[in-house]
Amino acid sequence: MNFEIAFQRLIGHEGGYSNDPDDPGNWTGGKIKVGTLKGTKYGIAANTYPNLDIKNLTLEQAKAIYKKDWWDKLGADGLHSAIVFQLWDFAINAGKDRAIKELQQAIGFTGSQVDGKLGPATKAKVNEFDLNDVLLTLTAERLKFYASLPTWPKYGKGWTIRVADNLIYAAKDN
Template identity: 55%
Template sequence: MDFDKAFARLIGHEGALSMDRKDPGNWTGGKVDRGVLKGTKYGISAASYPHLDIEGLTLEQAKEIYREDFWEVIGKAHPAVKFQLFDAAVNHGKGNAIRMLQRAVNVADDGVWGPISQRGLERMDHNDVLLRFVAYRLKFWAQLTTFDIYGRGWTRRGAENLLLAAEDN
């Protein structure tokens, strides 16, 4: 799994400009009605990147942000796991994605990937890791207060990622 292939897959989940006032990610303050409503484009949100001109963001600029900020979240991993972690890091933030993977490999979920987490990953079959990881993502989405609004899309994303995991293993 190289970055270009992973990006091409992931960008299919991330759309054009969204200015949904109910989405906390669209606000520079990270909460509804906090800061400036700048939106989200290509999955790059005003909450995470308040200094960016979200509306003027190009696909190439978004791709470079993905490469720099989300691609190398952990070191060595099976390509299928690497893609799933990349997708989760973009969608939930790196810390949350790492915590989900740590839970999936049965180590302390502190959000910091180190040698203990890596050994946990290497001890498990990657198919088991994939199933457990996506299950933790589904649980994460379901506990969000905005699930009633956005849950259908998130669930669809999880199902598509399970299908991709089956192709990648």
């Protein structure tokens, strides 16, 4: 797994420009009707990049953002590449802390151990598990998280398709 492969997979899930007013990510304040409705393009959202001209973002600009702000900053070195992709894709879709917390829960961390930080203890514990067990459990935690969101009725089908595609990638990557 490398960034080029991961990006091609990701961009297959992330569409063109959208300014759906019901999507909190499309608002610069991160909540519906908070801030300015600037939208999302290629998965780059106004709530994360409020000062960016989202509507006119190019694919190459989006790629550079994903490399610098997401791939390079995930800090997943030392983990199997199949887990890295799944974690990275989840982080982009739901936030880095959320994705790491779900990974931590998938490996049995509880309480203060679930801190959203991909530190040495988390990495060591992940590597104690069978790869497929981590992939499947992380995916299950991801689906449970999505289903808990109030926006599930509107966006749940798309999230489920994305996760199903990622399960296919996980089967190929392991």
